[in-house]
Amino acid sequence: MAALTPSVPDKVEVLANVETVLAWDVKGLERPSLQDATGMVEQFTEFGRTVAEDLRTQCLGIPADSEAGRSAQTILGEADRRLYASPPNPLSQQAATHRAQNLARLVKGLLRAAGQVSEEQARAAPRPLRR
DSSP: OOOSSOOOOOHHHHHHHHHHHHTOOTTSSSOOOHHHHHHHHHHHHHHHHHHHHHHHHHHTTSOTTSHHHHHHHHHHHHHHHHTTOOOOSSOOHHHHHHHHHHHHHHHHHHHHHHHHHHHHHHHHSOOOOOO
């Protein structure tokens, strides 16, 4: 039976790939292939969209004017611009590599914002009364 929801890359796998992509030497001799860079762009785009949607939902539970809320809205605006942008055609190896690195930074920012919003939610959660 086919899955009803598309599979999203595992967070641990994505984070490992983020670090790998950020370590790429775009001007060196051992640059990633176009296929490798494009694969990372696709993975980060898919994962980033999922994290962005989760973050939007999380933001409903905190004040919009809180520091975490403002930070989340900023990164979500950036996500809207980057995660839905069409790739240049034709896509060069250099362009794909730069895009993969930019999306890796965006994924890190989205995850950081999600952590901050979670912390804000925990602080704002009502505490049970002690007897």
